[in-house]
Amino acid sequence: MQILIADDEMDMLRILRAYFEKEGYKVFAAADGEEALEIFYREKIDLAIVDWMMPKMNGLDVCKEIKARSDKKVLILTAKSEEEDELKALHLGADEFIRKPFHPKILVLRAKKLLGDEKGIVFKHIRIDVEGNKLYRDGRDLQATKTEFELMYCFVRNKGHILTRHQLLDLVWGLDYYGDERTVDTHVRRLREKVGEDVIKTHRGLGYSVEDEHE
Known part of the structure; x- marks a missing residue:
């Protein structure tokens, strides 16, 4: 908004x-x-x-x-x-x-x-319903999974900062998660399909971020 x-x-x-x-x-x-x-x-x-x-x-x-x-x-x-x-x-x-x-x-x-x-946070055309653990795009419920919701919420809380795959694993999956970092790529790809390809930026060799519209 x-x-x-x-x-x-x-x-x-x-x-x-x-x-x-x-x-x-x-x-x-x-x-x-x-x-x-x-x-x-x-x-x-x-x-x-x-x-x-x-x-x-x-x-x-x-x-x-x-x-x-x-x-x-x-x-x-x-x-x-x-x-x-x-x-x-x-x-x-x-x-x-x-x-x-x-x-x-x-x-x-x-x-x-x-x-x-x-009860929500607005980023571009996405609204994050923090209490309901839901993502909305232009008012439409995206039916996001718990991990997709946590991933988007994590990106917006750290807006303007590049988050490495390792950092995302710790922040979203937890410090005790020992899975492959490619898990992050898979979930980011699925999340992009829902929120829009231009919302999450890839920084080759570094990680991912979301940026303000004017940046």
Whole structure:
């Protein structure tokens, strides 16, 4: 899933981006309201998280336009503390309203609730249902085996890092497993057939990895 985060505080933007990317979301960042709308019209986003007070166009106007053009969820961030402000934001179509300061983990949980993704990790077009031990591709249950699920979960938890066959045997099959490393190749091949050939990268002579879409 893809998330737009708009805030003119660069430190806040950097921190929130890191938290959401760690959960497997693709993040588009904007430093003002106009840039936020440019991203909204250019990219396919699932959720917009926008600060109320921003240069060029405030978060409420951004929210109003997004809601007029789509059914996408909008979460408003604000330093304002009056109840009337929350009512105003909700009246304009905001789906959620969070006052600053807040812990980034709280925001991630609220965002997941809005997206209906409280129990999963999203990576590209794959959703990992951690509690149900299931893999979904574009909403379709892939009927993954336990090993395939563990393998995909392991790759996403170590996103951006090459994992050797030996490391994968230890992480997925367990330290007490003494099978052939070619077992890994067989399961990766079967997993690719389900999640898509381009999701898992082969690094010849090294191992496998999954990478962010922009890498």
